[in-house]
Amino acid sequence: MTKIFVATVVLQLVDVGALTLDGDAGPIAEGVTIRQLLNHTSGFQDFYGDFVALFEPYRRNPAYRWELGPRELLTLVKEKPPLFPPGKGWWYSNSNYLMLGLIVEETTGATLRDELRRRIVEPLGLDDTDLPDGPPLGTGVARGYLAPDNPLLPGPGNVDVTDLDVPFYWAGGGIVSTAPNVARFLQALLSGELLPARLGAEMLSTVASDWDESDRYGLGIAKITSLMGQAESPCGPAWGHLGFCAGYTAIALASEGGNRQVVILHNSLLQTEAAWPELGRL
Numbered sequence: 001m002t003k004i005f006v007a008t009v010v011l012q013l014v015d016v017g018a019l020t021l022d023g024d025a026g027p028i029a030e031g032v033t034i035r036q037l038l039n040h041t042s043g044f045q046d047f048y049g050d051f052v053a054l055f056e057p058y059r060r061n062p063a064y065r066w067e068l069g070p071r072e073l074l075t076l077v078k079e080k081p082p083l084f085p086p087g088k089g090w091w092y093s094n095s096n097y098l099m100l101g102l103i104v105e106e107t108t109g110a111t112l113r114d115e116l117r118r119r120i121v122e123p124l125g126l127d128d129t130d131l132p133d134g135p136p137l138g139t140g141v142a143r144g145y146l147a148p149d150n151p152l153l154p155g156p157g158n159v160d161v162t163d164l165d166v167p168f169y170w171a172g173g174g175i176v177s178t179a180p181n182v183a184r185f186l187q188a189l190l191s192g193e194l195l196p197a198r199l200g201a202e203m204l205s206t207v208a209s210d211w212d213e214s215d216r217y218g219l220g221i222a223k224i225t226s227l228m229g230q231a232e233s234p235c236g237p238a239w240g241h242l243g244f245c246a247g248y249t250a251i252a253l254a255s256e257g258g259n260r261q262v263v264i265l266h267n268s269l270l271q272t273e274a275a276w277p278e279l280g281r282l
Helices: 002-015 034-038 056-060 070-079 094-108 112-124 167-173 179-190 197-203 273-280
Strands: 222-224 238-245 248-254 261-266
Touching: 002 034, 002 094, 002 112, 002 167, 002 179, 002 197, 002 238, 034 094, 070 094, 070 167, 094 112, 094 167, 112 179, 167 238, 179 238, 179 248, 179 261
Parallel strands: none
Antiparallel strands: 222 238, 238 248, 248 261
């Protein structure tokens, strides 16, 4: 769900003329547009490729510290051939948001963390929301677990992965928050507090996706009429995002006008569809 926050900052920069939605994204993502990065139609492959292989250093040493920063990850992205010409397909790729985070920093001269604070966190009073520089250590943090038979960090019992140093999530999934903060953010975003009407409409302008979790995808936000094949919501289509990372699953959805929100955290990585009917009944 970090992607919705980052997309909002990008669209705010579009609003003031610092970025152009349908112009070339510049040297960081040359040949594609900001829109194509936002809605995953750029064709860029994911920088990590095989997610299981990405965790190989942590299997050797759970205290492993990641040495590659966003710029080094960008190099890895550009070494991979595109999956399709820009605008000619759809593929969910965290590389798009890696690039958008770097574009925000290049455009503003500030860190992505500071721009998120200045433009969203502080105006909305989201005191429990941050994009931390390292593991989200501290009191009150939900512990995240992987099952014993998981392929990332197998162990004899549930594996606590809360303190893993996984900075590669960053602009694609690095925000730490609480359910009330995320609900407030969705309410503000979809009711027009954070974007002017024309850009709010652009954000909800969708393309067809082949993502299991959504029917269509807008600019950093998904449109969902049914969750993983479950019955449609009596509230109509929902807007928001699902998030999956090592040890955590999150669902953050709201009605189109933002007046209804639901935010769910499960402190494990849900790996089968068997758990979805239970969550769907909440």
